[in-house]
Amino acid sequence: WTQRYFGTFGDLNSAAAIMGNKKVANHGITVLNSLERAVQNMDDIKNTYVELSILHSEKLHVDPDTFRCYVQAALQKFLTVVVSALGRQYN
Structure with missing residues (x-):
C-alpha cells in the first residue's frame, strides 16, 4: 500500500532507504504537525480534521x-x- 500512496517518494524498499528519504522525512513532519493541531484542539478534533479527512x-x-x-x-x-x-546505560 505504501507504493500506492507514496509512489512519488522514490525507493521505499528498505529501512535504510526510508530513513534517508527526504520526502518521507517531510511527510513525517507534516503528520507530526497535524497531530499537534489535534492536541491543540482536543475538544473538537473531528472538526479540526474535516478538510484532511476529505482529502484522504x-x-x-x-x-x-x-x-x-x-x-x-x-x-x-x-x-x-x-x-x-x-x-542503554544498562548494557
Whole structure:
C-alpha cells in the first residue's frame, strides 16, 4: 500500500532507504504537525480534521484501516527507540 500512496517518494524498499528519504522525512513532519493541531484542539478534533479527512477519503481514497495500521506501527517503532534510549546505560 505504501507504493500506492507514496509512489512519488522514490525507493521505499528498505529501512535504510526510508530513513534517508527526504520526502518521507517531510511527510513525517507534516503528520507530526497535524497531530499537534489535534492536541491543540482536543475538544473538537473531528472538526479540526474535516478538510484532511476529505482529502484522504475523496481525493486520495485511503482505506481507513491504513491509518490504524500506520499508527500502530509508528507508535511501536517510536516507543521501541524510546525504550532503547532509556535502557542503554544498562548494557
